[in-house]
Amino acid sequence: MTDTATLSRHLAAVRPGHSLPRVFYTDPAIHAADLDLIWYRHWIFAAALAELPRPGAYVTLTLGAYPLLLVRGGDGAVRAFHNVCRHRGQRLCSAERGQAAKIVCPYHQWTYETDGRLLWARDMDEGFDPARHGLKPVHCATAAGMVFVCLADEAPDFAAVKAAADRYAAPHAPEGLKVAHQSRIVERGNWKLVLENNRECYHCAGSHPALCRTFNDDPDLVGADDSLSSPAGRAHVETCEAAGLPSRYVISPGQNWRLVRIPFLGEAVSYTMDGRPAAPRLPGMPFDRAGTLLFFHYPNTWNHFLSDHVLTFRVLPLGPTETEVTTTWLVRADAEEGRDYDLMRLTEVWTATNEEDRRVVEENQAGIASPAYEPGPYSRRQESGVMQFIDWYLDSLRRGMSGPARVAAE
Template sequence: MISNSDLLYLLMSRKPWHSLPQPFYNDSEVFDADLRNIWQRDWIFAAPSAELPKTGSYITLEIGTASVILVRGADRVIRAFHNSCRHRGSRICSAHKGTAPKLVCPYHQWTYDLDGKLLWAREMGDDFDPSAHGLGLVHCREVSGMVFICLAEHAPDTRTLEAHAARYLGPHDLANLKIAHQSSIIEQANWKLVLENNRECYHCSGSHPSLCVTFPDDPNLVGADDSTTSNMGRAHVDRCEAAGLPSKYVIDPLERWRFVRIPFLGKGVSYTLDGKAAVAKRVGHVPFDDAGSCLFFHYPNSWNHFLSDHVLTFRVLPVGPQQTQVTTTWLVHKDAEEGRDYDLKRLTEVWINTNDEDRRIVEENQRGINSPAYLPGPYSRAQEGGVNQFVDWYCRTLHTALMGPHQIAAE
């Protein structure tokens, strides 16, 4: 296993405003260090709560070697557990999602309630205590209709995030939407390359013809800096704020998350090929159709778009040193009917195209980085501020974890 000192040396060798040294993108031991020091310590976006609509609804997630079950209990609370039976460790749920009245291990039928309590274990003797063998609990929190989990023993404070999410995401009423479509793809690239690609639109005009119909590729709108440095962004924020729709740029002091509302191009109101609304029913209590998109980023694994007519969530999970799962979920008003209020192809085609284009981009990026000729290159200060901000966050977070006990300051 790579030593902390070797990792610190690699971190210190990175030049400011440059990409990372090669091992950070393809080395299996560095990937394992990422899992230990970031993915198993911080909050991870797991799912929109609408993906668990009723009692017994569950999904499973794989975060490296960690398997997690999320399930909605009879009390309507969503909880998360380690997907490992307390008998001999078998995975309890192998399906990605489903509905079950109880959680039953397929190996020896140990049976757990939806709150994790062990209900039944056959022939374990009179001295066996079921209360001592409940499922291992994983920190789980619903934040304005988005469910986050944390694998650490002590989870970071989320109070400030929750307060801002209530203001920025609350008007979209995510908890009362429904899933219209979900896609999941495996990209043959390191998870950091997936995030880096998302954090800039330097590539958009040449790679994303569908997206660029309505999405502005102005780096002052979509980069790391306050969108009000753009005249168009400032006017849009002022208009939304005047209507009671929180829109001003806000970022976590530790730069793990940020919110900002940006406009669409021209008269566009949604991610569609004609710029018109994809769904007839407006979500939540957004005051007008051309509210643009509220962008919510949360490191290490999520970016999200909150529109007036639908919501898009994106979840990134690490599969291997050069494999990443990207799951996209389209959510619409709970009363919207397919075929009447929206056409599924029209709703999804822009981001299905964009996701596939991004998959090809990051896979070619990975292949080039694997070359012995790769050397870290400089970022464009005009176009790639968002990439640099993400990579700086990654380096600081990993450095802090390697230097001693992981302590994330209270927000």
């Protein structure tokens, strides 16, 4: 249970236009409040649809205290459940992913359909009703080929982000992609530092030599403002829109998600060391030089939709100073490794960038842990995206404290 009085005092100490006080990045009580008021109440990116390619495919993840299970049913629908047997609470699936005709508890073999119904429970007493012991469902929705879950009893409306993200991502054919590669790293830093680092490119020139071969770090393109303030951004949007690619900057009224298409540097068309395509062009893309469609959704994902592949990033908090970052590279389903794409060439830029970001975040956390740390001022030109994220974060805590507790499992 969040101590709202103490949290309110911490919120009152935040200086506008400055980084957060140390307590927000180190205190277990603040971390618990983040889980309670944000992670358990908002829509969370869980997996790419391509990770669940056929009926019976499943993916597991842990969100705070909650082990979760995503599974594609025989009807093709993807559903989410608490990964907990209704008998004596055994975790049903321990693997990160797999394929199963039915969900069978490894403890006593209670057997569930992929839609969550309990099918079989051996030697139960007379009057036992299987219909009352199906898996506990979790809100589940898809947008832009991505699966989102929400633990709240009453989930926030998802219609607006789904409509916008589906429209912007449609030319990338997200339903027709496959997983080429996935990486998972643990960063010894608070989850907010991971998001803050992503929301600015002030650090890019000094930290990301491979990424900066192709990615344009112009703050007018990658900050919190409409990309049309950049001449290159405006020209790119006009070219892409004329070709039928939704590209113009759009952000939700609540500032929790955004879509915009921006250009690469020069003649580059992909995140590769030479800027050339890494994989065959995706169905629906009219040309290679479409840049990258940037899609973030707070609190846990940023994504890049290119002409030749798609990159998804999933952030999950493991503790006050530990965060898991999962990156998934997606290519068209009919592309063959070794013939149509080279895995090293496809992944090397963001593999390097992720490792560089890990070091940045961990050193940031180490500095903030010092008693000498005090919040410093943001650069409005370079760090407008960070300021926008922090404003969203603080507003989310305040709204969460004023609203009812809504975690379904409680």
